[in-house]
Amino acid sequence: xxxxxxxxxxxxxxxxxxxxxxxxxxxxxxxxxxxxxxxxxxxxxxxxxxxxxxxxxxxxxxxxxxxxxxxxxxxxxxxxxxxxxxxxxxxxxxxxxxxxxxxxxxxxxxxxxxxxxxxxxxxxxxxxxxxxxxxxxxxxxxxxxxxxxxxxxxxxxxxxxxxxxxxxxxxxxxxxxxxxxxxxxxxxxxxxxxxxxxxxxxxxxxxxxxxxxxxxxxxxxxxxxxxxxxxxxxxxxxxxxxxxxxxxxxxxxxxxxxxxxxxxxxxxxxxxxxxxxxxxxxxxxxxxxxxxxxxxxxxxxxxxxxxxxxxxxxxxxxxxxxxxx
Amino acid sequence: xxxxxxxxxxxxxxxxxxxxxxxxxxxxxxxxxxxxxxxxxxxxxxxxxxxxxxxxxxxxxxxxxxxxxxxxxxxxxxxxxxxxxxxxxxxxxxxxxxxxxxxxxxxxxxxxxxxxxxxxxxxxxxxxxxxxxxxxxxxxxxxxxxxxxxxxxxxxxxxxxxxxxxxxxxxxxxxxxxxxxxxxxxxxxxxxxxxxxxxxxxxxxxxxxxxxxxxxxxxxxxxxxxxxxxxxxxxxxxxxxxxxxxxxxxxxxxxxxxxxxxxxxxxxxxxxxxxxxxxxxxxxxxxxxxxxxxxxxxxxxxxxxxxxxxxxxxxxxxxxxxxxxxxxxxxxxxxxxxxxxxxxxxxxxxxxxxxxxxxxxxxxxxxxxxxxxxxxxxxxxxxxxxxxxxxxxxxxxxxxxxxxxxxxxxxxxxxxxxxxxxxxxxxxxxxxxxxxxxxxxxxxxxxxxxxxxxxxxxxxxxx
Numbered sequence: 070x071x072x073x074x075x076x077x078x079x080x081x082x083x084x085x086x087x088x089x090x091x092x093x094x095x096x097x098x099x100x101x102x103x104x105x106x107x108x109x110x111x112x113x114x115x116x117x118x119x120x121x122x123x124x125x126x127x128x129x130x131x132x133x134x135x136x137x138x139x140x141x142x143x144x145x146x147x148x149x150x151x152x153x154x155x156x157x158x159x160x161x162x163x164x165x166x167x168x169x170x171x172x173x174x175x176x177x178x179x180x181x182x183x184x185x186x187x188x189x190x191x192x193x194x195x196x197x198x199x200x201x202x203x204x205x206x207x208x209x210x211x212x213x214x215x216x217x218x219x220x221x222x223x224x225x226x227x228x229x230x231x232x233x234x235x236x237x238x239x240x241x242x243x244x245x246x247x248x249x250x251x252x253x254x255x256x257x258x259x260x261x262x263x264x265x266x267x268x269x270x271x272x273x274x275x276x277x278x279x280x281x282x283x284x285x286x287x288x289x290x291x292x293x294x295x296x297x298x299x300x301x302x303x304x305x306x307x308x309x310x311x312x313x314x315x316x317x318x319x320x321x322x323x324x325x326x327x328x329x330x331x332x333x334x335x336x337x338x339x340x341x342x343x344x345x346x347x348x349x350x351x352x353x354x355x356x357x358x359x360x361x362x363x364x365x366x367x368x369x370x371x372x373x374x375x376x377x378x379x380x381x382x383x384x385x386x387x388x389x390x391x392x393x394x
Numbered sequence: 395x396x397x398x399x400x401x402x403x404x405x406x407x408x409x410x411x412x413x414x415x416x417x418x419x420x421x422x423x424x425x426x427x428x429x430x431x432x433x434x435x436x437x438x439x440x441x442x443x444x445x446x447x448x449x450x451x452x453x454x455x456x457x458x459x460x461x462x463x464x465x466x467x468x469x470x471x472x473x474x475x476x477x478x479x480x481x482x483x484x485x486x487x488x489x490x491x492x493x494x495x496x497x498x499x500x501x502x503x504x505x506x507x508x509x510x511x512x513x514x515x516x517x518x519x520x521x522x523x524x525x526x527x528x529x530x531x532x533x534x535x536x537x538x539x540x541x542x543x544x545x546x547x548x549x550x551x552x553x554x555x556x557x558x559x560x561x562x563x564x565x566x567x568x569x570x571x572x573x574x575x576x577x578x579x580x581x582x583x584x585x586x587x588x589x590x591x592x593x594x595x596x597x598x599x600x601x602x603x604x605x606x607x608x609x610x611x612x613x614x615x616x617x618x619x620x621x622x623x624x625x626x627x628x629x630x631x632x633x634x635x636x637x638x639x640x641x642x643x644x645x646x647x648x649x650x651x652x653x654x655x656x657x658x659x660x661x662x663x664x665x666x667x668x669x670x671x672x673x674x675x676x677x678x679x680x681x682x683x684x685x686x687x688x689x690x691x692x693x694x695x696x697x698x699x700x701x702x703x704x705x706x707x708x709x710x711x712x713x714x715x716x717x718x719x720x721x722x723x724x725x726x727x728x729x730x731x732x733x734x735x736x737x738x739x740x741x742x743x744x745x746x747x748x749x750x751x752x753x754x755x756x757x758x759x760x761x762x763x764x765x766x767x768x769x770x771x772x773x774x775x776x777x778x779x780x781x782x783x784x785x786x787x788x789x790x791x792x793x794x795x796x797x798x799x800x801x802x803x804x805x806x807x808x809x810x811x812x813x814x815x816x817x818x819x820x821x822x823x824x825x826x827x828x829x830x831x832x833x834x835x836x837x838x839x840x841x842x843x844x845x846x847x848x849x850x851x852x853x854x855x856x857x
Contacts, residue, residue, distance in 0.1 A: 073414075077488045081421055088425035089432055092786060096436050099788045128789060132439045153443025155789025 102129050104136040104150045104172065107179035112170070114185070121165050121191025129156045137173030140187065141372035147173030147296075165191040169371035175300045178315050181367040202370075203249060204355030211355035212362075217254035217347035221271035226391040230276025233269050239277065248281035249379075252349040253389070275390035282383035287392070290384025293377055301365070306339035306388040334364045339388040346389060353382045398645040399582075401633070410630045410643065413489050416473075423475040427538065429785070434535025438787025442800075444531040445785035448777045450538070451528050456771040458568075459763050467572030471565065472628040476541050477558050480549030481612065490607050491600045500553045503560055503614070509660040513566030514667055518709070520563050521671050522702050525678065525690040555612040558627060570664045571760045572623040573651035573753075578644050579617070579626050579633075586640045587618030595632035595641070608635035617641060622651040624661070652826055655753030659745060662752035663714070669755055669848065670709035672762035676855040680769050713848075714748075720840035721751060724831065747834060751841055754826035758845050761819025762852050765812040769856060773802045812856050820849045 103113045109132075119125040129138055129150045139147035140160065150156050162168065172183035204211055241247060242256060251259070253274045260270040295304070303310040313336050339345055357378050360368030373381070401407040409415050426449070434446030441447040462470040482488045486496040520527060520537065527533050545557035558565050581587050592599075595617045598610035608631045611617065615625050617632045633641045656662075677683070678690045689697035776798055783796035790796065802808075823845045824838070831838030 071490070074487060074489050077417055081424065081482075081488060084421045084425040085428050088429040092429065092432055093436070095790075096786060096788060101788065130438065130787060130789070153438045153440030153787040155784075155787070157789070 100128065101155065102127055104129065104131045104138070104176075104183070105133050106177040107182035108177065109133065111183045112172075112185040116185060117170075117187045119160070119162055119187055119189045121162055121189055123161070125160045125162070125187070127158045127160065129158060130154065134176050135174050136176050136183065138170060139173045141169040141171060142374055143168070144374060144377070149174070160187075162187070162189040165189050171372055173296060175311070178312055180300065180312075202354060202358055203351040204358070207250060207351055209349075209352055209355055211352055211359065215252070215347045215352060216343040217252065219254065219257075219267075220342040220346060221268060223268065224389070224391050225268075225271035225275035227272070227275040227279035228391065228393050229269075230272035230274070230279075231393075233265060233273055234276060237263055237273075239263075239273065242277045243280045245281060248277070249350040249354075252352070253278065253346040253386070255349070257346075275392070278383075278386050278390055279392045282380075286380040286383045287387060289377070290380035290382070291387075293373070293381050294384050297369070297372075298381070301336040302339060303336070306385070308336040308338035308340075310336060334361070336366070339385050342389055345386065350379070350382045353385060354378055357381065396647065397578075399642045400645060401641070401643045406643075407633075411634050413634075416630065417488065419473050420475065420478055423473055424478055427475040427542070431535045431538045431542070433785055434531040434533075434538065436786065437531055439531055440787060441529040441531055442774070442777050443781060443784065443787040445781050446531045446534045446538070447529065448774075448781035449785075450534060452771060452774050453778050455767060456775075458564075459767045460771070463568055463571045463575065464760065464764065465575060466577050466628075467575030467623045468568055468626060468628050469575075469577070470568060471558065472630070474558075476562070477545045477549070477555050477612075479542065480546035480557070481555065483546065484549040484553075485609065491598060491609055493600050498549070499551045501551055503552050503556050507560060509658065510560070510566045510569070510664060511660050512561050513563060514660065514664055516561055516563035517566055517667060517671075518706070521667075521675075522705060523693055524675070525687065526693055528679075529691075554610070554614045555627070559613055559625065566664050567668050569624040570661060570668065570756060571763075572626075574649040574757055574760055575623060576646055576648050576650075578623055578646055578650070579628055579630075580620055580642055580644060581617055582640050582642050584618065586638045590618075590638060590640075593618070594635040594637060599635045599637070606635050606637050608632075610635075621654065622656065624651070624656070649757055649822065649826065652753050652756060653829070655750050655830070657746045657749040659749050662749035663710070665752045665755045665759055666713045666717070667709050669759040669762060670705075670713050672759065672766050673848070673852055673855060674705055674708060676762075676766045676769075676852060680766070681855060714752075717752065717755075717841075717844055718748060720844040721747060721836075723840040724836040724838070750834075751827065751830050754823050754830055754841060755845070757822035757826060758819045758848065761815045761822070762848075764819075765815040765852065765856055768808060768811055768815070772804050772808055775803050776800045809857055813853065816849050816853055816856075820845055 102117075105111060105113070117125070117127075127138075129148070131150045131152045131154075133152060135152065136150040137147035138150050138156070138158065139145050143160075148156055148158055166189055168187040168189060170185050170187060172180055174180070176183065239260075242259070247256075253271075256274045256277060257270050260273055263270070263273075265273065294302075299310055300312050301310040302308055303313065337344060356366070357373070358368070358370040360366050360370075369378070401410065430446045430450055433444055437444045437446065458470050466472075484496070484498055486492050486494075523533075527537060541557075541562070544561065545555075548556040548561065587593075593616065594606070594608070594610070596610050596615075599607055611632060612629055613625055613627045617626075617636075620626055628643075633643070678686055681687075685697075686701070689695075689701040692698055777800065779795040779798045780800075783793045784790045785792075804811075824842045827841040827845065828838045831841065
């Protein structure tokens with residue numbers, strides 16, 4: 070064989086092996102965490118291990134649409150995970166335990182199923198027992214009907230309520246111990262000792278509800294609602310979010326559609342006074358913490374902190390009451 | 395006609411004759427091709443960030459349809475990596491021929507298949523799945539690998555480049571449109587070829603027999619008979635083997651080959667396939683119709699089956715049918731007008747006329763593709779820079795361009811450029827139709843009206 074032929078063959082071999090081998094090597098060294106819509110597998114990997122105090126470096130990429138990444142119970146803003154791009158993220162955990170990470174972008178109908186866990190181990194691996202949530206300690210059946218037997222004829226106004234309470238001793242209503250365990254309707258009933266008409270009592274309820282929250286709480290609740298709840302419950306709380314229609318299988322879809330339809334409920338309508346005025350904050354906390362158990366309402370207990378849930382609840386009531394500002 | 399022989403320039407001639415520059419290009423192309431397959435398989439499934447999609451369907455396509463085919467004809471075929479591994483195995487060498495050839499089957503390609511119908515079918519198969527193919531890296535990788543291995547397999551069984559000549563899905567239209575290119579490889583003197591002993595340009599000349607060693611035409615073409623670019627792959631073997639220095643690479647006027655068009659039905663239908671596909675692609679990929687996009691994408695669904703049926707119906711029935719109608723109308727007035735003439739309409743009827751006149755659609759089809767390709771190439775060109783730096787979507791930034799934001803380029807030029815291309819194609823085709831009509835002594839107006847109507851539809855789809 071001529072020398073030039075031999076050199077050519079070597080060059081071709083090196084080029085082809087290089088074109089395959091070098092990228093394969095670097096590809097095998099890269100540890101990307103892939104996000105796909107839940108129907109295509111969700112997060113991969115969906116279980117990550119980390120150590121307390123040690124930085125956890127994550128390199129996130131999306132294989133389809135825009136996703137977001139955040140870890141529950143950490144009060145963190147989500148980072149975007151873009152298709153074909155890599156987002157670098159470093160997390161540090163100061164407590165051991167099992168954390169839930171989740172998608173923060175409305176990526177598809179099953180967006181809320183895009184979750185995974187980070188198991189954080191450390192020297193102190195005994196997880197602190199979590200205190201029982203209020204709805205558990207109260208023994209509330211959060212799946213029982215809780216409709217308010219009576220509803221106001223017009224939207225109750227905290228502004229009008231404030232003008233009505235002068236001279237009335239209602240301070241027992243303005244503390245979280247009372248507020249969290251009573252529904253607006255129960256409070257309305259409790260106010261019958263005062264010389265007020267029905268609609269005035271509802272206005273005072275609105276004032277009491279406003280007094281049990283803060284502007285910051287409402288703003289935070291509004292932000293959390295927009296990010297996490299509006300997709301199904303709708304921006305205006307009417308239960309008509311962009312995914313709401315799709316949660317019901319179409320009548321023509323076949324495959325046991327009726328059976329599935331009977332199992333799935335439409336998202337709760339927060340503008341329905343009977344539903345919300347009959348629910349206490351503790352009851353709503355239970356629904357948010359535990360989720361709807363097969364209804365399509367996810368479990369948020371592992372995502373939101375307790376404070377975030379109270380903020381959300383305060384905001385949900387704002388669909389029923391006219392607050393100042 | 396005026397021609398400028400480029401091979402008179404000694405630098406150009408030696409660069410084309412010498413195997414090493416070509417080999418250097420081959421090595422880069424082959425490495426790129428293999429890398430594209432790998433990227434499709436292991437890179438991000440997001441098409442716009444995967445080398446296989448971006449470099450094959452945006453960068454390569456842009457170069458092919460906007461530069462290579464219009465100006466260099468089969469220039470792409472001259473550097474295409476797909477047939478190389480098979481050809482090297484077939485020859486047992488990558489450079490000069492060996493005295494002792496490897497013992498592969500070396501069969502002749504079956505006579506019944508010596509046409510481009512298989513290429514037409516191969517193109518249509520890809521075209522029907524194009525929405526998936528153009529957006530899914532793994533599918534692109536599988537198709538690229540399948541073409542590579544098919545070419546290798548065919549080289550083991552058949553002589554020469556059977557894959558390129560008879561099966562390559564893109565080779566068919568490159569050949570068809572290469573007739574419009576201002577570049578050609580031709581012989582200088584016919585008599586020299588007639589008297590040439592052994593015809594080494596076709597049969598090859600090994601080192602021991604001739605100083606001009608080289609392989610017989612890989613494209614199974616006898617250069618002495620070349621009148622059209624269609625099947626000349628510009629591989630330059632004949633330039634190397636010709637003992638009489640009788641091969642020239644010429645610059646020539648555009649569409650010189652169409653003066654005497656082919657009367658082959660396989661090529662005629664290729665013209666309709668390409669014309670129709672450009673229009674359908676413009677509708678599916680650039681149009682505002684979501685349901686149409688879905689139908690094209692969800693392969694196997696009933697909507698896709700309807701889409702496929704309509705696609706094939708437009709290409710095989712509607713476009714040729716209307717063209718036949720145009721030809722029929724073109725003949726009618728001429729029947730009367732030509733009664734007194736000695737050369738009547740008889741020689742211009744039937745399938746032969748159909749095939750010959752369809753050649754006038756070649757410039758129009760090419761310009762349809764240019765206009766269509768401008769749209770998505772200018773829209774998606776930014777992805778080329780991104781993919782260059784991060785070809786697998788692994789977060790690399792090799793050349794610092796990984797974070798270039800997507801943004802269409804030259805948007806203000808797009809509509810004028812497309813209009814210019816389409817109107818230019820229409821005028822070009824109308825001139826071809828006029829020449830063909832003059833020769834056949836029929837009216838050119840119905841064919842011109844056909845071209846005009848197709849151009850109006852394409853303008854509507856694109857603008």
